[in-house]
Amino acid sequence: MLPETVAPRKLTPIKAMNEALAEEMRRDEDVVLFGEDIGAYGGVWALSKGLQKEFGPLRVFDTPLSEGAIVGTCTGAAMAGLRPVIEIMYVDFTTCAMDPLMNQAAKIRFMSGGAFCLPMTILAPCGAGTSEAAQHSQSLEAWFLSAPGFKVVMPSTVYDCKGLLKTAIRDNNPVLYLWHKALYDLEEEVPPGEWTIPLGQAAVRREGRDVTVVAYSLMAHRALEAAERLRGEISVEVIDPRTLRPFDLDTILASLGKTGRLLVVHESPTCCGAGAEIVRQVTDRGFDLLKQAPKVLGGRDLPIPFAKSLENAVVPQVVDIVAALRALISGGRVDG
Amino acid sequence: MRFSCEELKEMYGTMVLIREFELSTIEVFAQRMRAGDFPGALHSSEGQEAIAVGVMSRLRPDDYVFSTYRGHGHAIAKGIPLERVTAEVHGRATGASRGFGGSMHLFWKPLNFMGGNGIVGGGLPLALGTAYAAVKRGTDQVTAVFFGDGAASQGAFHESLNMAALKRWPVVYVCENNLYAATTHVSGNCPLEDIADRAAAYGIPGVTADGNDLLAVADAAGAAVARARAGQGPTLIEFKTYRHRAHCMVIPEHRPNQERTAWRERDPIQRLAAMLLSEGLADQAQLDEIRRRARERLEQALEFMRQSPLPQPADIEEVLYAP
């Protein structure tokens, strides 16, 4: 039997992120955590379970229901040299804090000519698939990508949830860390102990020869499932960028050198989505690698509806990815 | 607390320096506009100098200050080197924000000057963070946040007061009620006679004071700062004041002449001068000498600015993210 310290164990994303928070708070006295219901209760997602007990109410505390004040406090505290982490209960609620986010946190370093740095992390669950309708199901990464000054992290695996969160906390810039609610119950085996993952390093989740699929967050899982269903028919390479800013274009270009075909999959609306930007970057630097036009399979340009049957029609499903890949390979149309 | 004669004269000197700075800046901007250039937005604090100087007189260098787009006076009173303020306002590489911010975004980290803000009320939630940082670290630093009568209509104002009151964080809310938000009279922004009355909703002290009387400002600020430093929580101070100029250079004057004249007569610098003279703390020759020295300081700063290079776009990308 392996000694306990080296034994792999199974974790959920929440448990992995909770470990990351606890480890970083032990490591650095400046790391503090606050948000709605995150103190004694441990957060509606249980992300901060046990942390107030271990680190005390000065470092882990509840705020009033006031997203503008939460993000404002976070931004000011970062300017003062702390390393705050906040939880916004749903990424949809960042809309109530758009000024502190977009005009303040993203820009203060720049406006000050680089005098200030803002080491802060905003944790928020995102995504559809939980029948919570239009105001509790968005992803919104495209908004934050459109604001230079943010970094944007969207993990898909339990291993990444922990390693990327630790790196996000240590980063000296505002980081939006968006984890997907539909991955809540995911259980994966991870190594014991601590690890970090650099921001801006994509992971090749599956190797293939015919086509490259770039998919992050929940869609990375669906892309892998689609690739598996197409085994023997189409050889699919799946790349998970893991962070959208910084963005690892090189890994994608290397893959396209092999496959020459690109499909980007994401669940947020297709219009002005991350997919459009990824395709732009690929065509700027890798046009000659492409055998045919790159495609984006994004969410439909609709709010997320409530009923499961409707919800599934708006966000790409495995069958949609399979169909898109078949269409791409046969040179046909991909309906986004 | 009473000030010594020397302290009073020094504060008078800072108020005069701010006034001269505002006058010169308008002059330089007007010249550039006549030359067909648009040098950017400029919001003069002329007439509100007593608030900047009176509040800063009660703060320590390590206390945090959040300012506004009408913040030249706050910056000078906090002690940002005049050369750096001047160079920033005129877009030079030697500016306080290296030319990235301009008049609305003066930052100076060594003195915890946490920036002007182009968003009305934008500094209010940020002030919570520096106040919390002080509490977390067990220092007794205070955070002062300046804002206008218009800003008190923003949700950010209410969110900030609520949270600071709830947590008893050391914030001093400094509302400079100059009666107008752009062209809107305060009666179009607030149904109350006094904005300070809103403090009651958060269970914190709300006080009004004459913002054109340096000593009244210093007294009100002193009490609020002492309260915050002692861990007793935030205070909302409303200073009644008036800006001598229109909202900014591109919005024409629209306020009644009679009102403007009446407030000219309550000019904070003239009132302080009159007090210094009547109490025998200074004579006219000394006051003239203070003004002459202020102009000399300003001329040096302008010369520094003229000698300074324009910021170069080469490293503009590097500023965005911290290593």
Ligand SMILES: Cc1ncc(C[n+]2csc(CCOP(=O)(O)OP(=O)(O)O)c2C)c(N)n1
């Ligand atoms: C959020 C926001 N809304 C509107 C403006 C445009 N604007 C700039 S200053 C101003 C008036 C603000 O008045 P007040 O808060 O009383 O401050 P004052 O200008 O009198 O110092 C307006 C409407 C802005 N910059 N930000």
Ligand SMILES: [Mg+2]
């Ligand atoms: Mg006003």
